[in-house]
Amino acid sequence: MSRIIDVHDLNFSFGSGALSQPVLKNVTVSIQKGEIVLMTGPSGSGKTTFLTIIGGLRQAYHGSVRVLDQQLINSSEQVKVSVRQQIGYIFQQHNLLKSLTALQNVSMALEMQNRMTEQQRLDRAAEMLKAVGLGERLNYKPDQLSAGQCQRVSIARALVGQPQIVLADEPTASLDKQSGHEAVTILERLAKESQTTILLVTHDYRILDMADRIVELEDGVIKEK
Amino acid sequence: MNLVAWIYFPARLAWRQLIFDRTKLIAATCGVLFACVLVFMQQGFRDALYASAASAPVKLHGDLFLMHKQSEAMWRPVRFKRSELMRALGNPAVAEVYPLYLGLAPFKNIETRGKRTLMVYGFDPDSLIFDIEDIKNKRTALRLKDTVLFDEYSRPEFGPMRQLLEAGRNVTEVNDYKITVVGFFRLGVSFAADGNIATSDLNFMRIFPDRTLTDIDLGIIKLYPDSSITQVQAELSSQLNEFVNIFTYDELLQNEKNYWANMAPIGFIFGFGTVMGLVVGLVIVYQILFTDITNHRHEFATLKAMGYEHGYFIRVVFASAFFLAILGFIPGYFFSLGLYHLAESKIFMPMPMTFGKAMTVFLFILSMCMTAGFLAIHKLKAANPADMF
Numbered sequence: 001m002s003r004i005i006d007v008h009d010l011n012f013s014f015g016s017g018a019l020s021q022p023v024l025k026n027v028t029v030s031i032q033k034g035e036i037v038l039m040t041g042p043s044g045s046g047k048t049t050f051l052t053i054i055g056g057l058r059q060a061y062h063g064s065v066r067v068l069d070q071q072l073i074n075s076s077e078q079v080k081v082s083v084r085q086q087i088g089y090i091f092q093q094h095n096l097l098k099s100l101t102a103l104q105n106v107s108m109a110l111e112m113q114n115r116m117t118e119q120q121r122l123d124r125a126a127e128m129l130k131a132v133g134l135g136e137r138l139n140y141k142p143d144q145l146s147a148g149q150c151q152r153v154s155i156a157r158a159l160v161g162q163p164q165i166v167l168a169d170e171p172t173a174s175l176d177k178q179s180g181h182e183a184v185t186i187l188e189r190l191a192k193e194s195q196t197t198i199l200l201v202t203h204d205y206r207i208l209d210m211a212d213r214i215v216e217l218e219d220g221v222i223k224e225k
Numbered sequence: 226m227n228l229v230a231w232i233y234f235p236a237r238l239a240w241r242q243l244i245f246d247r248t249k250l251i252a253a254t255c256g257v258l259f260a261c262v263l264v265f266m267q268q269g270f271r272d273a274l275y276a277s278a279a280s281a282p283v284k285l286h287g288d289l290f291l292m293h294k295q296s297e298a299m300w301r302p303v304r305f306k307r308s309e310l311m312r313a314l315g316n317p318a319v320a321e322v323y324p325l326y327l328g329l330a331p332f333k334n335i336e337t338r339g340k341r342t343l344m345v346y347g348f349d350p351d352s353l354i355f356d357i358e359d360i361k362n363k364r365t366a367l368r369l370k371d372t373v374l375f376d377e378y379s380r381p382e383f384g385p386m387r388q389l390l391e392a393g394r395n396v397t398e399v400n401d402y403k404i405t406v407v408g409f410f411r412l413g414v415s416f417a418a419d420g421n422i423a424t425s426d427l428n429f430m431r432i433f434p435d436r437t438l439t440d441i442d443l444g445i446i447k448l449y450p451d452s453s454i455t456q457v458q459a460e461l462s463s464q465l466n467e468f469v470n471i472f473t474y475d476e477l478l479q480n481e482k483n484y485w486a487n488m489a490p491i492g493f494i495f496g497f498g499t500v501m502g503l504v505v506g507l508v509i510v511y512q513i514l515f516t517d518i519t520n521h522r523h524e525f526a527t528l529k530a531m532g533y534e535h536g537y538f539i540r541v542v543f544a545s546a547f548f549l550a551i552l553g554f555i556p557g558y559f560f561s562l563g564l565y566h567l568a569e570s571k572i573f574m575p576m577p578m579t580f581g582k583a584m585t586v587f588l589f590i591l592s593m594c595m596t597a598g599f600l601a602i603h604k605l606k607a608a609n610p611a612d613m614f
């Protein structure tokens with residue numbers, strides 16, 4: 001199996017000089033294709049920072065971060081954009097576009113794929129929304145949907161482009177138990193079907209059983225379990 | 226990525242975000258509409274000014290025109306000797322020369338007896354220097370003592386002359402001198418005069434007792450057919466005294482327009498008004514786009530995290546600016562059209578809505594919105610995808 005995410009001796013600090021605050025210390029992790037990895041750890045331990053570096057949202061300068069065979073350390077904007085396009089994100093908040101319907105929100109993830117026609121995009125998006133149980137809600141806008149439904153739309157948006165990797169940062173934190181569990185179950189099912197690699201940060205112990213592997217980040221240091 | 230998608234997708238997003246918040250959209254449209262109407266009115270008044278300033282020379286019929294060098298415009302001429310005009314006859318290409326006498330004088334409204342200043346044109350009725358049928362047809366009547374023709378396009382404050390004339394009340398005073406209105410012609414008002422009357426050169430001297438036939442305001446030269454106007458112009462300028470300007474018809478028109486555009490502060494005032502309208506609009510549109518980006522920065526950052534490039538959002542902002550320009554311009558155009566009609570019927574200024582004017586104003590408004598967009602894009606830096614998790 002290939003290493004789809006391969007991190008070696010990653011060091012990262014916020015600030016510079018005397019104010020420099022190290023957040024990630026010699027982090028070394030690799031994740032295989034199709035693995036579901038859950039990351040836990042106390043608040044402030046650097047989990048979010050780690051995800052933003054993996055996802056090409058934040059620039060790191062020390063160590064080695066290979067994602068989908070691209071080096072993200074000291075990378076150009078182009079490399080980061082190309083990595084972003086191959087990754088699906090699920091945020092803590094759903095971060096849907098308020099002015100767009102569920103269908104339009106999901107198909108936004110396909111707009112960059114210029115080989116598709118607009119109709120194909122809409123069909124794929126509708127299919128994906130059906131898969132997350134929102135086939136009846138295609139033309140609803142975010143403010144007409146519940147928080148759980150919105151998070152399911154954002155799961156559909158993250159998966160519709162058939163990304164190799166899905167990164168999720170506490171996707172259930174803003175949901176009640178019931179809808180949080182529903183959302184994660186859907187995510188797990190769909191990811192398994194398409195062999196998608198998942199790196200998911202969570203504090204929710206009830207979903208730990210879906211993981212192939214659990215890593216813990218404490219004070220910027222990785223502990224495998 | 227092909228060009229259509231390159232602009233279509235961001236434009237579509239901009240449009241969807243614009244129409245999502247109707248209240249804000251209406252407010253934004255009103256801002257652009259306001260600027261639009263302001264600019265339309267300034268342009269309208271300015272063009273009306275130029276058009277009316279040149280309305281008298283437009284109807285003059287001649288090949289070359291003599292004017293004193295110190296004459297800034299036709300409504301405030303500096304007089305020169307008729308003999309200077311006569312010397313032009315020495316040139317073999319010159320067929321006829323005619324003097325034109327101009328004077329501003331109070332005209333008494335027959336009904337109200339109130340006085341208001343208008344322009345008096347004095348000329349030899351047989352000279353046919355005005356290219357106006359009504360004047361040509363009335364030249365026998367004009368030859369009589371104390372007769373004038375009244376400009377129907379004069380402001381209504383001079384009285385309902387046509388009705389008065391039909392009722393037989395055709396005697397009034399110009400410059401406190403009793404005259405008889407014997408007919409009408411159509412010329413139009415200008416910023417210099419609210420009305421016009423035409424009369425013979427001899428009557429002109431009676432109305433203005435301190436004027437003489439030997440001191441003229443404008444000389445009109447007609448050439449024999451097939452002579453070169455510019456060549457004769459060059460010859461005359463070496464033959465005549467240097468205190469006269471020799472204009473072709475187009476130069477005379479241009480001279481009048483330049484006077485109002487540059488010499489008179491009025492041209493500056495309307496230019497200033499236009500700029501102020503655009504600045505106000507610019508500030509409004511900038512404010513709208515700026516707050517729009519601020520409100521959407523999380524959405525933009527989300528899209529960036531999904532792999533959208535920075536240029537996409539720049540195109541979103543410019544597309545919003547473009548839509549605002551269109552949305553404000555269309556009602557602004559019709560609103561201004563109404564105001565133009567109102568101005569034409571109430572203050573008798575010629576305010577035509579031409580395609581050229583609409584196009585000019587649209588380009589002004591479009592560049593205003595685009596400039597606002599250009600100023601607002603720096604705010605896009607606030608959309609940082611690293612802050613999204």
Ligand SMILES: Nc1ncnc2c1ncn2[C@@H]1O[C@H](COP(=O)(O)OP(=O)(O)O)[C@@H](O)[C@H]1O
Pocket residue numbers: 014015023041042043044045046047048049050
């Ligand atoms: N943008 C930032 N600037 C400076 N410090 C930050 C920033 N983001 C996070 N930090 C700090 O880095 C540390 C790790 O934060 P984070 O990665 O968000 O932890 P977690 O997601 O595990 O709660 C925290 O101490 C936090 O205060």
Ligand SMILES: [Mg+2]
Pocket residue numbers: 047048049
């Ligand atoms: Mg966090």
